[in-house]
Amino acid sequence: MLREQLETLAVLQGIDLEVKEHKDAQTERRQEMETRERDIARLAAEVKTLKETWEERDRVRRDKEQVIHDANRKATDKRMRMSHVKNLKELQALQREIGVIKESNAILEEELIEVMTDLEEHEGILKQKEEELTGLQDDWNQRKGPLVQEIADLEHKIDQTRDLRASTASRLNDDLVGRYELLFNRRGGTAVVVVSSAICQACYMNIPPQLWNDVLRNERVNLCPSCQRILFYNPPVPEQGGQP
Numbered sequence: 001m002l003r004e005q006l007e008t009l010a011v012l013q014g015i016d017l018e019v020k021e022h023k024d025a026q027t028e029r030r031q032e033m034e035t036r037e038r039d040i041a042r043l044a045a046e047v048k049t050l051k052e053t054w055e056e057r058d059r060v061r062r063d064k065e066q067v068i069h070d071a072n073r074k075a076t077d078k079r080m081r082m083s084h085v086k087n088l089k090e091l092q093a094l095q096r097e098i099g100v101i102k103e104s105n106a107i108l109e110e111e112l113i114e115v116m117t118d119l120e121e122h123e124g125i126l127k128q129k130e131e132e133l134t135g136l137q138d139d140w141n142q143r144k145g146p147l148v149q150e151i152a153d154l155e156h157k158i159d160q161t162r163d164l165r166a167s168t169a170s171r172l173n174d175d176l177v178g179r180y181e182l183l184f185n186r187r188g189g190t191a192v193v194v195v196s197s198a199i200c201q202a203c204y205m206n207i208p209p210q211l212w213n214d215v216l217r218n219e220r221v222n223l224c225p226s227c228q229r230i231l232f233y234n235p236p237v238p239e240q241g242g243q244p
């Protein structure tokens with residue numbers, strides 16, 4: 001009987017909707033995993049670049065410090081030689097040389113201050129980003145285990161419905177199952193609409209009177225003219241016992 005077939009089809013849809021819900025929940029969790037891991041990777045890359053830039057600037061700082069240090073030593077040497085000079089010409093030459101060193105050191109020192117200011121700024125940003133990264137990683141370390149478990153639990157629930165789904169589908173006509181599955185996938189999980197009045201409960205369009213009569217008879221597969229879903233009229237179960 002078609003009525004029974006449609007009724008079973010509605011049961012099958014109930015199972016499929018449950019599976020779909022579990023699968024959607026799994027997808028959501030997998031996306032959360034991807035998003036978190038991608039965010040961490042992106043921030044880790046940013047921290048790495050910042051560190052490299054900082055190291056490069058720090059090398060520049062050390063080089064400049066070394067040059068200044070060497071120049072100062074040279075100036076000190078020259079100053080010491082000044083007490084052993086034999087004539088004024090030699091003294092003036094040493095004074096000039098010391099003057100040149102002082103001038104170039106003054107420029108280098110200014111550059112050094114700039115580099116150090118830059119370094120400090122970089123250090124602040126780097127520290128902030130490193131803390132942010134640690135926070136993300138800590139959060140993720142706590143969330144990862146439960147998330148993996150949730151996905152496994154959902155998989156288990158999906159597995160549990162497999163036998164019931166197979167036995168339910170085996171009671172159905174293959175053509176009907178085929179049409180149903182096509183609709184289920186195309187129509188976002190509602191292929192069979194259980195109707196109790198002449199309104200499609202999926203798209204809320206009125207069912208024309210002639211079609212509604214056909215639906216009430218449950219003698220053939222009737223589709224909603226608007227959304228093409230299978231319409232199934234499930235007559236109300238008469239109350240047992242009733243009023244005295």
Ligand SMILES: [Zn+2]
Nearest residue numbers: 200203224227
């Ligand atoms: Zn409809």
